[in-house]
Amino acid sequence: MSTLIKSAIIIDPTGPHHKQQKDILITNGIIEKIATTIDKKSDYTVVNLDNLHISCGWFDTSVSFGEPGFEERETIVNGLQVAAKSGFTSVAVNANTNPIIDNKAGVEFLTNTANKQATSLYPIAALTQQSKGAEMAELFDMQQSGAIAFSDYNKPVFNDNLLKIALLYAQNFDGLILSFPKNNAIAGMGIVNEGINSTKLGLKGAPALAEELQIARDLFILEYTGGKLHIPTISTANSVKLIKEAKKKGINVTCSVAVHNLLLTDNELHNFDSNTKVNPPLRTLKDTKALQKGVKEGTIDIITSDHNPIDIEHKKVEYSQAKNGTIGLESAFGALNSVLDIETIVKCLSINPKKRFGLTSTSIKKGEKADLSLFNPKTEYTFSEQNILSTSKNSIFIGKKMEGKAYGVFNNNQLILN
Structure with a gap:
């Protein structure tokens, strides 16, 4: 053919x-x-x-599909079709499922279900059993079955010693550990960024400090243990600064930012649209500018859609009760292309993520x-529900201009x- x-x-x-x-x-x-x-x-x-x-295929390092357990949100096969039509040739799928992907059989279920699709699926298996943060999962067995990294999706590793042991143990097989940047004790019950808008709107705020304290802790532990750490979806100006300083010291850390955190601020909250309820929350203009600068200068290695479909029953509710998450595959390129040049986008969607997560890099040449x-x-257009291919429709970018x-x-x- x-x-x-x-x-x-x-x-x-x-x-x-x-x-x-x-x-x-x-x-x-x-x-x-x-x-x-x-x-x-x-x-x-x-x-x-x-x-x-055309460019070398884009790889999204943080995608949730729901299956197994939440097929009403998105099945694996339909999700991979969405990814393909959105320009992604590979996706890393989070253990954001029921049951949690925390064993060899779960990893193999994902890879087998995704077999023969145009977009390749790579599992990110749970770091701890049932993502409860107490006991480390069987990391080596899961890597042998196809897991490319280990993370309790959108849950911090609150046990300092567990993160230390995971980073030490994973060095035996060159494993990549992810640590979600959030200190729950500081964040408390906060559901949006703590600041002027949270005060005006009467919404409980989670301060930027909650993210930054966790990153500082992770970097200290990583410096002690060695190994490979990836910090997913950072959202604050000080987070960029902390990671930049760590890289200067030669610490083996990378990070990503979600498309919506890179472009949108907590000014979006004024309509109480639950699609704007994401984790980490939308921050301030100062933060988005720092994140964009961090991408351009190379401190932030990877951009992800952080695609997280949520069914209407869990989104069309009171803001405080809505689940966190937005879909993002369909809108990722159009949103990014409005603030970044093509080469930077390709670097952060293809070259850097493949290198960090151990995928084979290709070039566009004969053979x-x-x-x-x-x-x-x-192409310029306004993103609408008609542009959504996912089963769930919870897009934070509805009504936004795309380029x-x-x-x-x-x-x-x-x-x-x-």
Whole structure:
């Protein structure tokens, strides 16, 4: 089977065809030829799209689908279709399920269910048994079954010694530990950022300090133990500063930021739209500016959609009772492209996450596997429910102007277009 991609502008900073407009011929999933013009043949599937750009496939490091246990939110198969049409060739799926993915059988369930899909699934298994934070799960067994990292999704590792032991133990098999940045004792019952808006609206606030204290603790422990630590979805200016200082000291830490925390502030809370209830919460303009700067200068390594579908029964309720979370795959590129340049986006969605989470990196050149994201960076539109492909509709970006849209992917010898 051959697919001919016509007149694509290649965004591949590490490859030989960066910023060049080329035709690309793919045969049996492998790039066979790249040239200025490649003649069509009758048996070719031809892709000829307006202002087509391609890059090495995007990898989202924090995605929740619900299955097993919450299939009404999103099944694995439908979620992977959403990811493909949103431009993602790979996703790391959180143990945000029922039962929690905390053993070998659970990891294998995820990988088997995702088999033969265009978008590849990589499990992030639970760090502790049932994500309760008490006893460490069987990390090595789960890695042998396909887990690429270990995290209790959106739950902090409150036991200092457990994090120390996990970081030491994981070094035996080069495992990656994730530690969610939140000190529950300081955050208390807070559901939004503590500040002017939380006071005006009468909503319980969680201070930035809750995040920053946890990061400071994690970095001290990491400096003592060694190993590999990834801090997911930071949200404050001081968090960026702490991680920047740690990297200067040579500590092996990386971090990510969610798209919505990178763009939106707690001014969004004034309509009491429960789609704006996320964890970590939306912060201030000072924070978003610091996060954007952190991405541009390389302190923040990875951008994630933090896609977390929540059914209507748990979102269309009083704000304080609503579950945290927003879907984000469909809106990720259009939102990012309004504040970042293409090369930075590709670096944070493809190059950096694959390197940190141990995925094989590819380049757009002859002989390589075709692992490609297809997109148009110039399309302007307002994101609406009609743009949502997920089963759940809890998008924080409804009504927001977008610049750029994903066309889809070519991966695992499959072409999926939106």
